[in-house]
Amino acid sequence: MREREPLIGYLLRLCKGMSRKPKSNPGWVRPRKEIEQALEDQVSFMRTSAAAYDAGQHAEAVRLAVPVFILVHDGSQKSLLTQLGLRSGLRFSSFATPTRPDNLLPEEPLALMRMVGGGKSSWEPVLDQGPMAERKLQFHDWWEKEPIFQSPRGASMNRRRLVFSLRNQDGGGHVDPQLTDEAYVEFSRRPVWFENIADMTVMTDQAGKPGWSPLEPFPHLPTMRQIAFELDRTLTGAGIA
Secondary structure, eight states: OOOOOOHHHHHHHHHHHHHSOOOOOOOOOOOHHHHHHHHHHHHHHHHHHHHHHHTTOTTHHHHHHHHHHHHHOOSSSOOHHHHTTOGGGOOEEEOOOOOOTTOSSOBOTTEEEEEEETTEEEEEEOTTOSSSOOEEEOHHIIIIISEEEEOTTSOEEEHHHHHHHHHHTBSSSOBOSSOOOHHHHHHHTOOTHHHHTGGGTEEEOTTSSEEEOOOSSOTHHHHHHHHHHHHHHHHHHTTOO
């Protein structure tokens, strides 16, 4: 007759089995066709927000940061373009004007100031109507090297930092109680332009009194619109979207 296992031995063996780490689960592997559809969806989201921006809904620039990030940025997770093996072979469109280190005024290479009537001006994206012809850059140069804002105070930004600030802290994917990128704060909240040539920005407020009337939208929003325009141009030119 088989001897029964003591209760204490059975419990110890049971606990030992429960403490073993489960085998790693790689998860469900997404088929390429689904990744291709995801790319189409993100490009569609980007174009919808771009059209809304062009129709006057300037806050849509904040949402543009999300599909741009998903399409191109590699970090802890890979971008859609990288997952499809496309990003490294692309050359990205840039219409940025070169910055000048000796400039005493802030520079916004992807935005233009235009008169909109009534003595007022507005920031607008350059699109393909600016002074510079289209140039094709490798991704790293387009995303991280080329400046899209430069201040006489020494602050500067690239495309990646603007997309990160909009997406991570300023409404794209989250609204933080504090903005941590000082260059982004200067770009979006405290333009030096009005301090340096204030005599050119004195207008009349709604009460009929002389006052400061900043150009709206601030240049970070049309700059984000321009980044989306350049990415769309890149994808369209490559026959991807």
